[in-house]
Amino acid sequence: MFEPNSVMVTGGAGFIGSNFVRWLVDNTDVRIVVLDKLTYAGNRGNLTGVPESRVKLVVGDICDDALLDELVPCVDAIVHFAAETHNDNSIADPAPFVSSNIEGTYHLLEACRKYGTRFHHISTDEVYGDLDLDDTTRFTEATPYCPSSPYSSTKAASDLLVRAWHRTYGVATTISNCSNNYGPRQHVEKFIPRQITNVLCGARPKLYGDGSNVRDWIHVDDHSSAVWDVLTKGRLGDTYLIGADGEQRNLDVLRTILTLMGKDSDDFDWVRDRPGHDRRYAIDASKIRTELGWRPRHVDFEEGLAGVIDWYRENESWWMPLKESVEATYSMRGQ
Ligand code: NAD
Ligand code: TDX
Numbered sequence: 001m002f003e004p005n006s007v008m009v010t011g012g013a014g015f016i017g018s019n020f021v022r023w024l025v026d027n028t029d030v031r032i033v034v035l036d037k038l039t040y041a042g043n044r045g046n047l048t049g050v051p052e053s054r055v056k057l058v059v060g061d062i063c064d065d066a067l068l069d070e071l072v073p074c075v076d077a078i079v080h081f082a083a084e085t086h087n088d089n090s091i092a093d094p095a096p097f098v099s100s101n102i103e104g105t106y107h108l109l110e111a112c113r114k115y116g117t118r119f120h121h122i123s124t125d126e127v128y129g130d131l132d133l134d135d136t137t138r139f140t141e142a143t144p145y146c147p148s149s150p151y152s153s154t155k156a157a158s159d160l161l162v163r164a165w166h167r168t169y170g171v172a173t174t175i176s177n178c179s180n181n182y183g184p185r186q187h188v189e190k191f192i193p194r195q196i197t198n199v200l201c202g203a204r205p206k207l208y209g210d211g212s213n214v215r216d217w218i219h220v221d222d223h224s225s226a227v228w229d230v231l232t233k234g235r236l237g238d239t240y241l242i243g244a245d246g247e248q249r250n251l252d253v254l255r256t257i258l259t260l261m262g263k264d265s266d267d268f269d270w271v272r273d274r275p276g277h278d279r280r281y282a283i284d285a286s287k288i289r290t291e292l293g294w295r296p297r298h299v300d301f302e303e304g305l306a307g308v309i310d311w312y313r314e315n316e317s318w319w320m321p322l323k324e325s326v327e328a329t330y331s332m333r334g335q
Helices: 015-027 065-074 087-092 095-115 150-169 191-201 220-233 250-260 286-292 301-314 316-332
Strands: 006-010 031-036 055-059 077-080 118-124 173-178 180-182 206-208 214-219 239-242 247-249 269-271
Touching: 006 015, 006 065, 015 031, 015 220, 031 065, 065 095, 077 095, 077 220, 087 150, 095 118, 095 150, 118 150, 118 220, 150 173, 173 220, 180 220, 180 301, 191 206, 191 250, 191 301, 191 316, 206 250, 214 220, 214 250, 220 239, 220 286, 239 286, 247 250, 250 301, 301 316
Parallel strands: 006 031, 006 077, 031 055, 077 118, 118 173, 173 239, 180 214, 206 269
Antiparallel strands: 214 247
């Protein structure tokens, strides 16, 4: 069992990173340093209410070696969430994805090598490519890498760097590849918050292609508890898949949102499909369940979604400043 007293959370002002920081505050005693560049996706407000005695926010870039030399020797572990994360943006401009996702991970690994620091890498199921809609198989830790988009290919590259730094230099690493997260504080560019906030603004939700694509949804709090289990109990050098058996067609997710929000379930627009759009993701999470005893707590997707709708309803000041420019960008892309 690895028992860190202090953890650096990169990307801790983003969606999942900030939920993980809150989870750590509520469930552990660790001291937390958040390293976040505050890109368009980062938000200081995501850490509002966390105790300053436990959490320190450092605004900076994971590619900044001098800053890493200051921060990394003072922590027992790094949990690395920081990344460019939106597939559509990666198609429009892949450059920041190569820099933050590949080079950023490289700089952190080098710092861990230098200071003997434990490293947990947060990755995605998208590194495995996609499955056919009528396929009954799911991704496992043994599935070959086959990423489709600029985003997922940079995440796959970063995973491979982590594996190499473990094998070649003996850096103490673990990797987790998780399915699609939903929950509070997710940027309005992403599918679920985009549709909820469209309805709240009186605009029509937008569905790509024919809506048959399948995503495997997990509540962000369940992702956080799984990451903690891998960090503290996972085997060094290993990969763990994280998922909560939450497969849903996009069309069905959208209809559930519309129904929960009191709208007609056909009250949306079909829009241009994403180029190279992955058809289906599905996670077999047997390894983390069996070896580490992890279980998701949010198993009722509709109930979880209703909670997220409430959060966006009650936190308009959080998302409204982002909404106009996100929709202007989508509109230029015909989406
Ligand atoms: P997000 O876009 O909401 O947040 C990313 C955060 O990283 C932001 O706060 C941003 O400011 C920060 N950041 C980006 N580049 C940086 C840099 N160079 N230096 C320092 N900080 C930087 O992302 P998210 O959805 O919370 O995803 C977090 C991680 O989880 C990513 O690694 C992503 O690949 C992975 N992941 C996400 C999902 C999902 O469904 N969202 C699923 C599986 C894995
Ligand atoms: O307006 C939309 N309409 C629509 O139909 C948007 C924004 C998306 N979609 C579709 C595309 C996908 O099939 O919804 C699905 C989910 O889209 P995103 O929220 O963009 O997520 P996805 O591309 O599946 O990737 C997400 O999960 C894996 C995260 O953004 C990644 O960071 C993570 O690695």
